[in-house]
Amino acid sequence: MSEHLHQWMDAYLDGELSGIQKIEFELHLKECETCQENWKQQLALKQALTSLQPISGLKSPEVFLAEINMEIGTQKPEINFSFQKSLWYLIPTVLIFLFGALQIFGWVTGLINLIPGANRFLLESLPFINNVTVTNPWLNTTIQAQLLWSGIDWITDWGFLTQIFFLFSLSVLYCVWIVLWINNHQTKSIRV
Amino acid sequence: MFRDATTGKRQDEPAIIHAAQKGDREAFSHLVLLYREAVINVVYRFCGDAAVAEDAAQIAFIRVWQHLPEYRHQTSFRSWLFRIAINAALDMLRREKPSLTIDQVMLSSTERMDHALETRQTREIVQQAIIKLPEASRIVLVLREIQEMSYQEIADTLDIPVGTVMSRLNYARKQLLVTLQPVKEDL
Numbered sequence: 001m002s003e004h005l006h007q008w009m010d011a012y013l014d015g016e017l018s019g020i021q022k023i024e025f026e027l028h029l030k031e032c033e034t035c036q037e038n039w040k041q042q043l044a045l046k047q048a049l050t051s052l053q054p055i056s057g058l059k060s061p062e063v064f065l066a067e068i069n070m071e072i073g074t075q076k077p078e079i080n081f082s083f084q085k086s087l088w089y090l091i092p093t094v095l096i097f098l099f100g101a102l103q104i105f106g107w108v109t110g111l112i113n114l115i116p117g118a119n120r121f122l123l124e125s126l127p128f129i130n131n132v133t134v135t136n137p138w139l140n141t142t143i144q145a146q147l148l149w150s151g152i153d154w155i156t157d158w159g160f161l162t163q164i165f166f167l168f169s170l171s172v173l174y175c176v177w178i179v180l181w182i183n184n185h186q187t188k189s190i191r192v
Numbered sequence: 193m194f195r196d197a198t199t200g201k202r203q204d205e206p207a208i209i210h211a212a213q214k215g216d217r218e219a220f221s222h223l224v225l226l227y228r229e230a231v232i233n234v235v236y237r238f239c240g241d242a243a244v245a246e247d248a249a250q251i252a253f254i255r256v257w258q259h260l261p262e263y264r265h266q267t268s269f270r271s272w273l274f275r276i277a278i279n280a281a282l283d284m285l286r287r288e289k290p291s292l293t294i295d296q297v298m299l300s301s302t303e304r305m306d307h308a309l310e311t312r313q314t315r316e317i318v319q320q321a322i323i324k325l326p327e328a329s330r331i332v333l334v335l336r337e338i339q340e341m342s343y344q345e346i347a348d349t350l351d352i353p354v355g356t357v358m359s360r361l362n363y364a365r366k367q368l369l370v371t372l373q374p375v376k377e378d379l
Contacts, residue, residue: 010362014336016343041369048318048372049337057232057246064246065224068253069217076215077260 006038013042089182093175100171104164209269213260220260224253227273230339234274235281237334240323248284252277271349274339278331278349321371329364332357 008025011017017025029035057064105111211219231252236245255276263272322330335341335349343361347354 007362010358010365011343014343014361042365045365045368045372046337048314049333052237052315052318052338054229054233054338055236055242055245056229057249058242059246061225061228064228064250065221068224068250068257069221071250071254072257075258077213077257 006035009035009038009042013046089178093178096171096174100167103167107164205269206265209260209263209265212257213263220257223256223269227270228253230270231273231277233338234334235277237319237322237338238278238331239281239285240319244281244284248281249277251284252280255280267348268345270339271341271345274335274349275351282327318368318372321368324371325364325367329360329367332360333364333368336361 008017008021012022012025029039059067208219208222212223228249231249232242232245235248235252236242239245239248252273256273259276263269322333325333331350332346335346336343341349343354343357346357350357
């Protein structure tokens with residue numbers, strides 16, 4: 001091993017190297033004098049940092065706690081609702097529901113028929129899929145067979161209720177996903 | 193699970209946090225006493241002033257109480273708490289103690305050489321060398337060396353990638369070696 005492994009020195013020192021990397025580094029350390037010298041310095045520094053004795057604070061734990069309790073008073077922990085922050089989630093969610101509601105309204109009243117082709121749904125309305133299935137009839141047969149096999153062949157029968165059900169399911173799934181995403185990510189962005 | 197410092201009885205930390213989130217002051221007091229020293233030490237190593245460290249720790253615990261319902265159990269409570277404490281310390285240092293500069297707490301190289309005979313003074317020199325580090329590298333070093341946090345924990349606490357933790361730690365150690373060169377024999 002000709003190259004020095006300085007970049008692994010810290011990770012080895014902190015016990016962050018994986019098994020193979022650790023062995024590889026130890027083998028290198030036995031052979032390389034430059035790394036040995038660096039290693040000694042790092043060890044000395046580590047020991048110096050470890051020798052820093054912990055402080056216990058100027059106030060006793062009881063006084064420390066009493067002062068905090070006095071400052072807190074009778075207030076209870078509460079979620080601080082930020083309207084400005086909630087707009088980031090509220091606006092897209094409202095728009096999605098509004099769009100869905102408009103579509104349903106269009107279907108119920110028949111207004112949607114005024115837009116050419118709007119009464120058809122996904123597979124028919126996507127020109128790419130349409131063109132491909134027209135020029136390759138076997139693809140259409142394959143898709144139909146797959147849908148039949150997986151039990152969702154009804155999806156191609158775009159009845160009125162099916163369309164509403166499908167759109168509603170997608171909306172629910174999307175909203176669930178948004179809620180889960182917010183739940184998992186908001187702690188990262190909170191600066192208290 | 194952890195042990196109560198006074199009774200030695202095993203406690204379920206998530207349950208205590210959950211109780212504190214619901215407004216249980218006793219559970220919160222338990223958390224304060226459990227983490228008090230760790231928080232004070234992290235802030236002290238970061239700023240080098242025991243009084244500031246204690247005040248920042250108290251502010252941090254008050255903020256923790258106010259924002260407890262926002263804490264999610266997916267992340268480590270320790271990481272969350274330290275992030276709040278570090279922010280509190282930074283706020284204090286920037287707003288209340290703008291005069292606390294490195295020049296004031298650093299000794300000259302010659303002075304360091306003279307005083308390095310005593311272990312206590314050597315420790316003081318090491319502490320001062322830590323304070324001389326840039327803020328971003330300093331906090332990574334303190335969390336690693338004082339709290340013995342893993343790279344991943346540090347990354348979670350500071351909300352930075354693990355690669356950044358590694359590079360800042362590497363930089364901090366290199367800088368410390370350079371700064372402490374005159375007293376190397378005493379380390």
